Amino acid sequence: MHDTRLGPLVQSSRRLQLSDTAALWLMGFGFMLLHLVAGMRYGFHRDELLSFNNALDLEWGYVVYPPITAWLGRIELVLFGTSLPGFRVLPAVASGLLAVLTGLIARDLGGGRKAMLVAGFAASIGGSTLFAGSFMSYMSFDLLWWVGAAWCVARLLRTGDGRWWLGVGAFIGLGLMTKYTMAFFALGTLGGMLLTENRRHLRSGWFWAAVALAMAIVAPNIWWQQQHHLAGLAWMKSIHARDIRLGRTDYFLLNQLWKVAQPVTTPIWVAGLWFLFGETKGERYRMLGWMYIITLLGLWAARGRDYYVGPAYPMLMAAGAVWGEKWLQSLRPSAQARAFRATWITLMVGAVTVATLVMPVAPVNSAWWRIADTANGGNFNMQIGWPELARTVADVVASLPPDQRARLGVIAGDEGSAGAVNLYGAAYGLPRAISGMNSNWLRGYGDPPPETLIAVGMDPDFLERHFTSCRAAARLTNSYGLTNDTIGKYTTVFLCGPPRAGWPEFWEHFQYYG
Numbered sequence: 001m002h003d004t005r006l007g008p009l010v011q012s013s014r015r016l017q018l019s020d021t022a023a024l025w026l027m028g029f030g031f032m033l034l035h036l037v038a039g040m041r042y043g044f045h046r047d048e049l050l051s052f053n054n055a056l057d058l059e060w061g062y063v064v065y066p067p068i069t070a071w072l073g074r075i076e077l078v079l080f081g082t083s084l085p086g087f088r089v090l091p092a093v094a095s096g097l098l099a100v101l102t103g104l105i106a107r108d109l110g111g112g113r114k115a116m117l118v119a120g121f122a123a124s125i126g127g128s129t130l131f132a133g134s135f136m137s138y139m140s141f142d143l144l145w146w147v148g149a150a151w152c153v154a155r156l157l158r159t160g161d162g163r164w165w166l167g168v169g170a171f172i173g174l175g176l177m178t179k180y181t182m183a184f185f186a187l188g189t190l191g192g193m194l195l196t197e198n199r200r201h202l203r204s205g206w207f208w209a210a211v212a213l214a215m216a217i218v219a220p221n222i223w224w225q226q227q228h229h230l231a232g233l234a235w236m237k238s239i240h241a242r243d244i245r246l247g248r249t250d251y252f253l254l255n256q257l258w259k260v261a262q263p264v265t266t267p268i269w270v271a272g273l274w275f276l277f278g279e280t281k282g283e284r285y286r287m288l289g290w291m292y293i294i295t296l297l298g299l300w301a302a303r304g305r306d307y308y309v310g311p312a313y314p315m316l317m318a319a320g321a322v323w324g325e326k327w328l329q330s331l332r333p334s335a336q337a338r339a340f341r342a343t344w345i346t347l348m349v350g351a352v353t354v355a356t357l358v359m360p361v362a363p364v365n366s367a368w369w370r371i372a373d374t375a376n377g378g379n380f381n382m383q384i385g386w387p388e389l390a391r392t393v394a395d396v397v398a399s400l401p402p403d404q405r406a407r408l409g410v411i412a413g414d415e416g417s418a419g420a421v422n423l424y425g426a427a428y429g430l431p432r433a434i435s436g437m438n439s440n441w442l443r444g445y446g447d448p449p450p451e452t453l454i455a456v457g458m459d460p461d462f463l464e465r466h467f468t469s470c471r472a473a474a475r476l477t478n479s480y481g482l483t484n485d486t487i488g489k490y491t492t493v494f495l496c497g498p499p500r501a502g503w504p505e506f507w508e509h510f511q512y513y514g
Helices: 004-038 046-056 068-080 089-108 113-123 127-133 138-159 164-176 182-194 197-203 205-227 231-245 252-260 263-278 280-301 306-328 333-358 367-375 386-398 415-428 460-466 503-508
Strands: 408-412 452-456 471-475 492-496
Touching: 004 089, 004 113, 004 127, 046 068, 046 415, 068 089, 068 138, 089 113, 089 127, 089 138, 089 306, 113 263, 113 306, 113 333, 127 138, 127 252, 127 306, 127 333, 138 164, 138 182, 138 280, 138 306, 164 182, 164 205, 182 197, 182 280, 182 306, 197 205, 205 231, 252 263, 252 280, 252 306, 263 280, 263 306, 263 333, 280 306, 306 333, 333 367, 386 415, 386 452, 386 471, 386 492, 408 415, 460 492
Parallel strands: 408 452
Antiparallel strands: 452 492, 471 492
């Protein structure tokens, strides 16, 4: 028999649980709206133009990444056309879901309302997280898949239900189809299982079904890589060598303390590690701690970029918020209120400070904008001047006699220039740009090959060596007078004849990465 006196208590508890979850979803919705509004500013980023280019040609893989980012970009193009805000909708949605999933991890680790909200907020205000939410990039979805996998692991550890392995496998598969660094997190997940009592899941059919599911999801991309002579691996080796040469992999471990998440959240994720490794209540969830440690050490040994570990921090934020909530309960009510208020003030100050540097909010070319652009690695100036580039190319075309327009081509030195011509050039009737960079090279130079070329964003010495009768035809400018780092010093637009060696031989040696 059930004690009917417990009915109101149970109903009240359920209402409280729903209220906590609703508050978490409201926070996620707020972050989504923040990124949707911020995403309306500036222009398409160079990397967004890369994704736009790839979205026009759906494949099972691309030179620079697996296919999901381009597929999602194609969905946005179908739904919203070529508008900038439309192309940034799904990253904003991913950002909101990141906050929700992190809060749900905290709940599964034993946290209440305070822990859920602090965890969700802290996970959403890191530099790379705030940047990725207002910018169409594989980073946006890479973050979501890692946190989704961690949530499924937390559910598995909480409930003991092996079916949650299927969720882990699905998220790892989606991650591998978005960014290959998910392989390190998959290794961390396996290592975390083997280093804890969860190694018993090796005997579970659900675990092996999850492995099969992840492999089935990523198999088409493996096939694509094989068909294209491991082009993605060649690109990664090239970019990795560049990053090491430029010092971008230096101070990997030190940067985890202040740069990757952000300074005000460092005490939270450090507390998360303490909860998982130093507290009896956290022992049940220790696998999450090992997942972070193994991923961190793996990427450090491989000399990866510091921010590659970024998606592993939300699960630590969740663990740290749970520990902090338990600690607060040991204080007097007045001290609890002060500590909780101080936590939120600190997080808010940190969020605003970082947002002013990494989100597109500063007026273009203001002193604030220039500081933010420098701090943000030039990612803001790479959003300026693309419509003007396409218009300049169109003006050159308009100046040509009809016989030169008959077999006209536009050759671009970079993904950004090629994407700008393809995005904005349709309004002027421009042909699709060709380029030797990344997947553009695989698409070829067209049939019939162009006889008259407009070269944009290219080294004049290279053009002089490889093309006939090149002459300057225009110069790239923009209304702000800014230098777009993608274009750099190559602001002269040239008019050239065909390659000196002929198209097949020239194209064979024209492939490069960037």
